[in-house]
Amino acid sequence: MKALVCFLLLLLLLATLPSPTRSFEFPAREMADLIDQTCRLTPFYDLCISSLRSDPESGAADVRGLARIMAGSVLATASRTLDRIQELLGQAPDPETERPLAYCAELYIPVVKYTLPQAIEALGKGQLGFAVYGLSDAGKEAEECEKNLSGQGGSPVTEGNELVRNLVDVAVAIIEILQRSF
Amino acid sequence: MQNSPSHTNAPYTLLPEDPSPARPPASSRRPVKVFAATAASVVFLTSLVMLIVNQSPETPTESDHPPRSDPLTSRATTSFSRDAGRLPTGVSQGVSAKSYPSVRDRLSYNWTNAMFAWQRTAFHFQPEKNWMNDPDGPLYYMGWYHLFYQYNPDSAVWGNITWGHAVSKDLIHWLYLPLAMVPDRWFDAGGVWTGSATLLPDGRIVILYTGDTDESIQVQNLAYPANLSDPLLIEWVKYPDNPVIVPPAGINPEEFRDPTTAWMGPDGTWRILVGSKVDGSGIALIYQTSNFTAFEAQPGLLHAVNGTGMWECVDFYPVSTNSSNGLETSVVGPGVKHVLKASLDDLKKDYYAIGTYDPVSDTWTPDDPEADVGMGLQVDYGRYYASKTFFDQNTGRRILWGWINETDTDYDDLAKGWASVQTIPRVVTFDNKTGSNILEWPVEEVESLRLNSTEFDDILVEAGSAVLLDIGMATQLDISVEFEIEGSDALEALEEPEAIIECATAQNRTTLGPFGLLVLADKSLSELTPIYFHIAKSTNGSLTTLFCADETRSSKALEVFKKVYGGPVAVLDDEKFTMRLLVDHSIIESFAQGGRTVITSRIYPTEAIYGAAKLFLFNNATGVNVTASLEIWQMNSAFIRPFPLEEM
DSSP: OHHHHHHHHHHHHHHHSOOHHHHHHHHHHHHHHHHHHHHHTSSOHHHHHHHHHTSGGGGGOOHHHHHHHHHHHHHHHHHHHHHHHHHHHHTOOOHHHHHHHHHHHHHHHHIIIIIHHHHHHHHHHTOHHHHHHHHHHHHHHHHHHHHHHHTTTSOTTHHHHHHHHHHHHHHHHHHHHHHHTO | OOOSOOOOSSOOOOOTTOOSOSSOOBOOBOOTHHHHHHHHHHHHHHHHHHHHHHSOOOOOOOOSSOOSSOGGGGSOGGGGGGOTTOOOTTGGGTSOOOOOOOGGGGGOOOOOHHHHHHHSOSSSOOOSSEEEEEEEEEEEETTEEEEEEEEESSOSSSOSOEEEEEEESSSSSEEEEEEEEOSOSGGGTTEEEEEEEEEOTTSOEEEEEEEEOTTSOEEEEEEEESOTTOTTOOOEEEOTTOOSBOOOTTSOTTSEEOOOOOEEOTTSOEEEEEEEEETTEEEEEEEEESSSSSEEEEEEEEEEETTOOOEEEEEEEEEESSOSOBOOTTOOSTTEEEEEEEEETTTTEEEEEEEEEETTTTEEEESOGGGOTTTSEESOSSSOEEEEEEEETTTTEEEEEEEEOOSSOHHHHHHHTEEOEEOOOEEEEEOTTTSSSEEEEEOGGGGGGEEEEEEEEEEEEOTTEEEEEOOSOOSEEEEEEEEEETTHHHHGGGOOEESSOOOOOTTOOBTTBOEEEEEEEOTTOSSOEEEEEEEEEETTSOEEEEEEEEOTTSOSOTTSOOOEEEEEOOOOTTOOEEEEEEEETTEEEEEETTTTEEEEEEOOOSSSOGGGOEEEEEEOOSSOOEEEEEEEEEEOOOOOEEOOOOOO
């Protein structure tokens, strides 16, 4: 009898205890929903999710904040790609390899120095058209770099160029969500 | 050796009575997508034409507020015909004539909206409407190329001049911004006229421009960006204590304008030039400053040339003689020469000469005094004026802008609602093969507009014949062509000497030419524009090659000003005859021998428009055949439009 009462009390206790997983689930599902919902409207869902989730601030961000985080990813990727290009140039390659790499560096330098920082600032000020223009331009420069390199029997920075272009497509898609809601 | 020139069974003449060319269209190796592109453009153009035809006819623009300058803007167009003796626009205000009214105004062609609409260019910079002239203050800053330009916001003729403003990331895709400066102060009430920008080492930007004061005196004013952290440089501030330079004693206050970009002297202070005239000699006055607010007139002149008249839009810049890189405006030293250029008010032509600058005495001496500024080389032998260069520190190039006016009438411009175009920006380098001229070449960014291409290899164009090139649409093209003359050596002796070596109509046949392209030509050749080489023999036996554009049969419209343009071009021993043409509706830019000689043309066909415009090779020589190889790209539009400046 005592065992049964204990058992029942235990059950009662368990029943009244707030379920830890359930309560954390509730707010977390809402945040994931926004990132999830947003990324569903972009051409590269997985890339969008992984990019946004890797930023700790994405959890609390609204769509405008997500757009800024994504534009920041574009800048970070473009910077890394430019670093890689300059590293390869520093290895003193033969002229045939050097020329297209130097051309790529010339394309990426204004993108990293001016275009993307200006686009990010424009996002902060609500100048969505300006931001889209700058991001699209960055994507075009990456494409132009890739076109020039690919003829050289494979491109050492192909991954970077493709990533920049895909991130640009995602960022522009997110901004278009903002543009539609006004 | 054969004495009689070979010719085809149907000798080719360029007269309208002889409509059919001798040969069927040339076939080519053609990518499959050309057909799709052609089909698509036909569909697009058909719908465009239908759209235009359905619109109600346009009425010419009339100015709302009383124009302080040009009386033309306040008149209805119907009264033009009463006005046979009026001045060209601009002259009474003290600038060079900006148009040529003629009695032919009342003979204006019966233009349709479709014809006018066709004249708008697809990839050259022009505002959405109204009048534009000189390019101003070009610069590169924080990722953007800036172009300012003389602009009348109220009418399609010159007047009420403001600084228009546009930006681009690549010198091709331009976005319109709000007006940078308007004539709202006493020191520029008559117009915010031409000026230049200087980028200072500390990152500041200064602009010096000519203001026409409320008493029609030409003064030089300072302006600078309101906010250097705005990459678009939208807002500008005029220095409150303007003007910073007034006409000095001995200089006509209506002949003192167009300050240049500054360069730094050995003493660490800046110098600029302002063009003027004394006793019929064009002169470049020097002013020195350390802060751009206080200027000191230098006692001497940088240079002067007798008999050349007023020098407008003076430009002065270094070129490298041993590399193809551009040079920042202050560079001096070994391996550097300086170009001095002036727009001659009297002739409406841009002349330049290459020489040596002495920074200690602040003087410049031409390499060839017989070909001094205004006497020798022209920047462009066509309809071209007010050119200005700047150093693009982003890519290390010296880039040249030039204003292309209309050659139709004010009446036509008011009817169609706009006037003038800028060239595609050109890279300027020193031609170290000849050592005596510059080369101009369209910036490579224009190639991003190339769509599909068609190649033709070794097409034989027999003496006295034309060959239709089957490329589909022929109104937006980038053409590269090279010609070889067959058996020219033996025929040199047959060439008749010419007393005056100058471009004449392409109908003048000689043994060795002319040969080239027929652009914006309809199938029956009722309208055509030959762009060609003409090899002339002077009375002393030497051969000169001329590069020419013959506009005399370019349009059936009588009021359009049509002449033959062109100049000499050096063709070196190891070179073929090469041309590059950018065809963009009513503008053609033609470059010979890699840009040694350039001709810009304005063409207003009434028939050879839209799908009726064709491209031919031609050879009007009597004595030789010519073979030609070409690559021809269809060109996309640059979609020049307003900057997306909306706020949330």
